[in-house]
Amino acid sequence: MSQHELSDALTRTASVFRTEPQKARVTLRSDSALQTGFHSQARIRSHQVDIDEPKGIGGTDLGASPVELVLAALGSCQEITYRAFATALGIPLEGVAVSVEGDIDFRGFFAIDENVRPGFGALRVTVNLTTSASQAQIDALVVAVNRHCPVLDMLSKPVPARFETLTSPPSPIHWRP
């Protein structure tokens, strides 16, 4: 998709959402199930993602861990938001690559110290832009992106969550005569 086509697609989508707000409200979904050990398989529409823990902490390393996936989600969300807003604002942007580092203290997850949070205590995001834009354009772009990046929003402001627990007994063993 060319820059021009992307710009058209974004303008068209925004116009629909402006005039028909109910079309902008959607529910997204992931279904996952634990396999052997800590290996989980998630299905998101037609996509499948394997998630696991590294071997050092009891996993089999068949995929990135859940907290690493959060880093990848933040990095890619920043990149997509950079491209979308650069396109919408007419700011030249030839490329964008993001590195995200997260500091975690596993004493939180392992319930060794209840004062240590189980998630990342700090994130460092390095955004590499390939661009011929002016510094003023880049500054405006950074502000717009960090105000509208969905994953950054969810890591910066609490997201209310409701839980339901359903239980079923293990299947009985069928004895063959």
Added chain:
Amino acid sequence: MSQHELSDALTRTASVFRTEPQKARVTLRSDSALQTGFHSQARIRSHQVDIDEPKGIGGTDLGASPVELVLAALGSCQEITYRAFATALGIPLEGVAVSVEGDIDFRGFFAIDENVRPGFGALRVTVNLTTSASQAQIDALVVAVNRHCPVLDMLSKPVPARFETLTSPPSPIHWRP
């Protein structure tokens, strides 16, 4: 890995973190780069994840979107935390599968209404446990999991993030004679 081996691995790891807290503090990392359109490729250690937007909003659907990855990260993190705490607490747990739904209003991302947050406004988590545990055991397990699940922690309490923006000019075109 059997339940017994997993239990041993967790006990061993927890014991190391208890006596040598500095070994529990690690930095995890994701490196990603935008490809064509909204398609991003993330590298996490030896793992690669393709991330994209659906076709409806300018993407090419080569992978789950960043916000969908957050749902998958939360679901799998719940599952792994259920298995870890069931193992540690000696509560029988034969299986766990989690569905996560997130409500999003794209007018936030598209900057149509600045009062609408760009991320999920609400999450619904359905936890399906296959277990022969008592209701009291299940209740204790749910409390322990929701207190120690790293991804849930990050969606419930703000994670401080620091940003650095680096810019480089586009490569000059090399003309061949």
